[in-house]
Amino acid sequence: MTEPALVLIGPMGAGKSSIGKKLARSLGTTFTDSDGVVVQAHGPIEKLFADHGEARFREIERAAVSEALARGGVVALGGGAVLHPATQQDLAALRVVLLTVSAQTIASRLRGTTRPLLQGDDPLARWRELAESRRELYERLATVRFDTSTGPIQDIVDAIAAWAQEATS
Template sequence: MTDPAIVLIGPMGAGKSSIGKKLARALGTTFTDSDGLIVRDHGPIEQIFTEHGEARFRALEREAVDQALSRGGVVALGGGAVLDPDTQRRLGAHRVVLLTVSEQTVASRLAGTRRPLLQGEDPVRRWREVSESRRQLYESLAAARFDTSTGRIQDIVDAIAAWAQEGTP
């Protein structure tokens, strides 16, 4: 097995992909986005949800997470990837970072979203419901937590990199 990955988890809109790319660069390692693997191999996530349903998407997501974790480096997981019990077990072998974001900040990040779980009249209310339903799980899986609501993205990346370089699994 490769070295343990640094795995970014958290709610939709927390910045897992954008921070993950910069973090991998800062640490001189690879970056893999589980949602990116799904899109590359199976097409747009919205289309998978529409044509095949959430259960099929979650099965594809589990495969993508396994692939991403086996690569090591920095891995960003989709917000709901942690719902899978096998994924939860696999995360025990990795360094898991929870990225959080305030509702006020995420409102601007989700403007015009096409995310399947946020469709409807009030995407921010739906985000709140989904995020709150997963909060305890996120917290139980994470070894560290960083808020992405304010401040420069580079400062957040630097703080996570410093944590990662401490070497504590």
């Protein structure tokens, strides 16, 4: 039987993918990135957005999230994946880690971004809008929260791993 997923959610650039990979290694389990599942099956997210729009992308993303959650292990969701009601329902029964990050920290992480929802004159302002519009949803879905703004990534991974092991014992 597959172990229930430990899910990482949060705004773009919070470190879900990089922390998720290290966390899975630390916990001795698998890692799945829902955005990676989308890219593998359908090509670059930027192109999906350009060719088919956000609504179609969200449908494709939902299927990828469902597949990733079924695999178990550590699962990183794209920033907007939590918008889908079926995903919200799925997350209610799982351990969900909200990764937060400050706007000051995110500014350096977004330089040269190709993320479709951050295109335009002021990617940081757009990031702030998106993060704020989703904040209550992230908080409602989360079991626990960790900030990724400062400190070595391994310290954050270790803290989440310790929490996860405590939560299952």
